[in-house]
Amino acid sequence: xxxxxxxxxxxxxxxxxxxxxxxxxxxxxxxxxxxxxxxxxxxxxxxxxxxxxxxxxxxxxxxxxxxxxxxxxxxxxxxxxxxxxxxxxxxxxxxxxxxxxxxxxxxxxxxxxxxxxxxxxxxxxxxxxxxxxxxxxxxxxxxxxxxxxxxxxxxxxxxxxxxxxxxxxxxxxxxxxxxxxxxxxxxxxxxxxxxxxxxxxxxxxxxxxxxxxxxxxxxxxxxxxxxxxxxxxxxxxxxxxxxxxxxxxxxxxxxxxxxxxxxxxxxxxxxxxxxxxxxxxxxxxxxxxxxxxxxxxxxxxxxxxxxxxxxxxxxxxxxxxxxxxxxxxxxxxxxxxxxxxxxxxxxxxxxxxxxxxxxxxxxxxxxxxxxxxxxxxxxxxxx
Amino acid sequence: xxxxxxxxxxxxxxxxxxxxxxxxxxxxxxxxxxxxxxxxxxxxxxxxxxxxxxxxxxxxxxxxxxxxxxxxxxxxxxxxxxxxxxxxxxxxxxxxxxxxxxxxxxxxxxxxxxxxxxxxxxxxxxxxxxxxxxxxxxxxxxxxxxxxxxxxxxxxxxxxxxxxxxxxxxxxxxxxxxxxxxxxxxxxxxxxxxxxxxxxxxxxxxxxxxxxxxxxxxxxxxxxxxxxxxxxxxxxxxxxxxxxxxxxxxxxxxxxxxxxxxxxxxxxxxxxxxxxxxxxxxxxxxxxxxxxxxxxxxxxxxxxxxxxxxxxxxxxxxxxxxxxxxxxxxxxxxxxxxxxxxxxxxxxxxxxxxxxxxxxxxxxxxxxxxxxxxxxxxxxxxxxxxxxxxxxxxxxxxxxxxxxxxxxxxxxxxxxxxxxxxxxxxxxxxxxxxxxxxxxxxxxxxxxxxxxxxxxxxxxxxxxxxxxxxxxxxxxxxxxxxxxxxxxxxxxxxxxxxxxxxxxxxxxxxxxxxxxxxxxxxxxxxxxxxxxxxxxxxxxxxxxxxxxxxxxxxxxxxxxxxxxxxxxxxx
Numbered sequence: 001x002x003x004x005x006x007x008x009x010x011x012x013x014x015x016x017x018x019x020x021x022x023x024x025x026x027x028x029x030x031x032x033x034x035x036x037x038x039x040x041x042x043x044x045x046x047x048x049x050x051x052x053x054x055x056x057x058x059x060x061x062x063x064x065x066x067x068x069x070x071x072x073x074x075x076x077x078x079x080x081x082x083x084x085x086x087x088x089x090x091x092x093x094x095x096x097x098x099x100x101x102x103x104x105x106x107x108x109x110x111x112x113x114x115x116x117x118x119x120x121x122x123x124x125x126x127x128x129x130x131x132x133x134x135x136x137x138x139x140x141x142x143x144x145x146x147x148x149x150x151x152x153x154x155x156x157x158x159x160x161x162x163x164x165x166x167x168x169x170x171x172x173x174x175x176x177x178x179x180x181x182x183x184x185x186x187x188x189x190x191x192x193x194x195x196x197x198x199x200x201x202x203x204x205x206x207x208x209x210x211x212x213x214x215x216x217x218x219x220x221x222x223x224x225x226x227x228x229x230x231x232x233x234x235x236x237x238x239x240x241x242x243x244x245x246x247x248x249x250x251x252x253x254x255x256x257x258x259x260x261x262x263x264x265x266x267x268x269x270x271x272x273x274x275x276x277x278x279x280x281x282x283x284x285x286x287x288x289x290x291x292x293x294x295x296x297x298x299x300x301x302x303x304x305x306x307x308x309x310x311x312x313x314x315x316x317x318x319x320x321x322x323x324x325x326x327x328x329x330x331x332x333x334x335x336x337x338x339x340x341x342x343x344x345x346x347x348x349x350x351x352x353x354x355x356x357x358x359x360x361x362x363x364x365x366x367x368x369x370x371x372x373x374x375x376x377x378x379x380x381x382x383x
Numbered sequence: 384x385x386x387x388x389x390x391x392x393x394x395x396x397x398x399x400x401x402x403x404x405x406x407x408x409x410x411x412x413x414x415x416x417x418x419x420x421x422x423x424x425x426x427x428x429x430x431x432x433x434x435x436x437x438x439x440x441x442x443x444x445x446x447x448x449x450x451x452x453x454x455x456x457x458x459x460x461x462x463x464x465x466x467x468x469x470x471x472x473x474x475x476x477x478x479x480x481x482x483x484x485x486x487x488x489x490x491x492x493x494x495x496x497x498x499x500x501x502x503x504x505x506x507x508x509x510x511x512x513x514x515x516x517x518x519x520x521x522x523x524x525x526x527x528x529x530x531x532x533x534x535x536x537x538x539x540x541x542x543x544x545x546x547x548x549x550x551x552x553x554x555x556x557x558x559x560x561x562x563x564x565x566x567x568x569x570x571x572x573x574x575x576x577x578x579x580x581x582x583x584x585x586x587x588x589x590x591x592x593x594x595x596x597x598x599x600x601x602x603x604x605x606x607x608x609x610x611x612x613x614x615x616x617x618x619x620x621x622x623x624x625x626x627x628x629x630x631x632x633x634x635x636x637x638x639x640x641x642x643x644x645x646x647x648x649x650x651x652x653x654x655x656x657x658x659x660x661x662x663x664x665x666x667x668x669x670x671x672x673x674x675x676x677x678x679x680x681x682x683x684x685x686x687x688x689x690x691x692x693x694x695x696x697x698x699x700x701x702x703x704x705x706x707x708x709x710x711x712x713x714x715x716x717x718x719x720x721x722x723x724x725x726x727x728x729x730x731x732x733x734x735x736x737x738x739x740x741x742x743x744x745x746x747x748x749x750x751x752x753x754x755x756x757x758x759x760x761x762x763x764x765x766x767x768x769x770x771x772x773x774x775x776x777x778x779x780x781x782x783x784x785x786x787x788x789x790x791x792x793x794x795x796x797x798x799x800x801x802x803x804x805x806x807x808x809x810x811x812x813x814x815x816x817x818x819x820x821x822x823x824x825x826x827x828x829x830x831x832x833x834x835x836x837x838x839x840x841x842x843x844x845x846x847x848x849x850x851x852x853x854x855x856x857x858x859x860x861x862x863x864x865x866x867x868x869x870x871x872x873x874x875x876x877x878x879x880x881x882x883x884x885x886x887x888x889x890x891x892x893x894x895x896x897x898x899x900x901x902x903x904x905x906x907x908x909x910x911x912x913x914x915x916x917x918x919x920x921x922x923x924x925x926x927x928x929x930x931x932x933x934x935x936x937x938x939x940x941x942x943x944x945x946x947x948x949x950x951x952x953x954x
Binding site for chain 1: 641642645685686687695696714738739741743745780781782783784807808809810
């Protein structure tokens with residue numbers, strides 16, 4: 001029996017969902033400054049689907065051994081990352097790359113570090129569920145059992161039909177993916193101090209250091225960080241309705257320059273792993289910088305521990321690793337992106353850039369109740 | 384075309400931000416920008432005021448020039464940079480920084496002994512005055528480096544030579560030298576070190592103080608050092624350069640945080656304004672207010688400083704002084720007239736805004752019908768009547784960059800707001816002044832200072848006309864002004880391309896100066912391209928063989944930028 005509390009959603013969340021579904025209001029309630037995200041026609045955003053997706057997102061029963069859920073690698077308090085250099089699956093297997101943030105994935109053009117083949121969140125949701133090399137959730141092994149149980153589960157027996165009212169048998173993996181995608185589309189980050197400064201004109205929202213850092217970040221002809229991390233989502237991998245979204249970009253930043261045929265380590269060769277073209281070795285997506293202060297360690301393999309190190313890497317035009325199996329001068333990587341040209345950076349410049357990047361942290365996102373785990377606390381105990 | 388337009392951006396450092404605005408409710412609470420008054424002597428001192436010939440109060444807002452040495456490159460420059468005392472430098476101080484005075488350090492011993500040096504000083508003074516800068520003559524070097532007798536001789540000679548120059552002040556600083564100046568018959572204001580020294584008898588005395596950052600933190604400090612005196616006598620604050628380029632006491636006393644340091648300098652400047660205290664701060668030399676003599680990029684505090692550590696980016700007060708004189712803050716949007724780079728925009732002329740443009744991408748536009756959105760940004764001009772119009776756009780950069788636009792010709796003159804309006808709903812604002820005329824001359828490369836962009840036509844009786852551009856670019860030599868072969872019997876006309884003078888009226892007052900010589904104006908008109916105007920002049924034979932020299936013009940009293948033209952010989 002689901003009591004009233006279990007169904008409760010904040011007014012804002014309902015508005016979001018309804019608005020994006022286009023049901024009635026006509027004009028979507030998209031955050032100011034953000035374009036309308038692309039939402040598949042066969043999966044319109046509804047409050048019911050978002051609710052179902054949230055429960056699934058935090059449900060450890062989705063994993064082969066009950067040890068992990070989506071939220072294991074996408075923790076709200078870390079802006080939906082996991083704080084690890086590389087993600088670990090439910091069985092402990094190590095993923096070759098780090099977990100990416102889910103903030104603003106609704107506007108993502110690509111969804112992985114170097115995989116251009118996934119075109120929607122619905123497709124993406126299936127990947128960690130079904131992946132076997134490495135195992136992430138291992139859902140494939142318990143798929144049948146989970147779906148059977150969902151029919152009688154006190155939550156899912158109601159939530160699935162509510163989310164998919166036209167589907168007589170809604171307890172399907174496809175619908176799980178749709179619900180997860182719907183929930184993830186509501187993980188929106190647009191409440192940083194910089195947003196208040198930029199959009200609302202609140203001059204006191206960020207420090208003078210952050211303002212100086214902003215000027216450096218966007219300086220054309222200087223570091224030009226914005227060339228890869230520009231736009232409303234601080235990423236050049238975005239997609240939205242009705243816009244001239246740029247093509248999907250992947251960049252080799254000179255993080256490695258190994259001797260031999262491949263300049264990047266195995267399992268971390270980026271776009272090459274899909275295209276098999278030599279020029280794609282080491283090319284990865286430039287992720288959003290929103291909440292970047294919370295998403296350390298950095299780069300696809302978490303090999304850069306701090307923002308300071310990341311800035312040093314870019315200022316040097318590539319990372320130099322003096323010894324060991326990864327030794328090499330990234331600056332000289334033959335596939336390095338021309339945008340990674342290096343730049344002069346004083347200690348003050350670096351401090352200001354970090355202040356700016358820290359100003360992109362959205363504290364509301366970390367506390368937003370509608371994005372939190374519904375299985376714990378009052379919300380679930382009311383079931 | 385795009386190159387020409389980008390020029391202004393390179394001429395002004397991208398982070399220079401300007402804001403001004405008049406109309407309270409329409410544009411915000413910042414005061415309207417104001418041009419510092421051009422010199423208008425003779426001056427006299429009444430109480431604590433310096434009054435000009437029309438009895439209007441005059442406040443000195445200036446800086447120190449590099450000392451005039453025996454090196455002719457001081458004025459002429461080199462192949463890679465303009466001279467520290469060139470017309471280009473002077474007009475930059477006037478138009479880009481909105482200052483109205485310069486201190487000219489002169490070698491007393493050289494002056495006493497060298498008539499050619501004396502002529503160069505006079506030439507420089509005359510040029511500065513023409514370019515709307517009051518000149519404060521002072522001696523270079525430390526006081527103990529020159530014999531008192533030589534100093535007395537110098538001031539007698541200099542005062543005698545410049546007593547007829549109403550826009551020259553003398554700064555001997557030592558009270559005993561005032562008599563030497565007055566004995567020559569010079570009546571202009573004399574600047575002496577004060578106010579602690581014994582009062583100087585006689586009229587037209589200005590007290591100079593040279594405060595230190597170590598002792599100037601609060602208004603109480605300022606009041607003690609010069610504020611109280613300023614209530615009764617005119618006070619000129621000089622120096623206040625934090626000496627960030629060396630391990631100095633001043634550098635050590637300067638707040639190490641850029642924001643704190645900026646606040647301190649701004650507090651000083653605000654105090655000077657409030658107490659009507661004149662100032663000549665820092666110096667317009669590479670490493671002080673500017674980083675170089677090629678692009679005249681203003682120094683900033685943003686990158687920090689280490690009091691003289693080699694290889695660091697020069698830090699200084701350039702951006703702070705500029706933003707103060709433009710009525711804005713160091714970070715933000717900064718809008719200037721094209722080529723000229725001043726805070727006055729001409730209606731119908733091309734202008735550039737720098738700073739947080741944040742367009743999606745770099746884009747250009749051409750043709751008679753220009754777009755009003757480029758790269759998802761627009762420029763909104765709100766004039767003094769509160770009427771807002773979107774401006775036709777020529778170019779936009781992405782990121783922290785610049786954007787070129789045409790000021791709508793329908794705008795009313797007066798204070799106005801220029802705003803970058805982005806598709807994401809965010810807005811960055813700046814304040815400007817709109818006038819009928821703000822003449823700018825295009826240059827071959829985007830700096831507003833290099834070779835004039837135009838076409839030469841030469842006519843010799845019985846021969847076909849010869850036509851060629853005013854500049855050319857070579858693989859080895861780079862882009863330079865082309866020598867124009869002048870000779871008697873050959874009529875040489877030059878059509879100069881520019882902007883900002885199409886609304887000069889039916890009978891505008893136009894004066895063109897080339898190499899210090901007036902050049903007749905043949906015509907002035909607008910081009911078919913939006914915002915583009917043209918001015919056609921005749922080059923006098925007297926310019927034959929002068930070589931590369933300065934060209935500028937005034938329209939209804941408004942001075943253009945200074946560009947370069949090469950007057951060769953056809954013989």
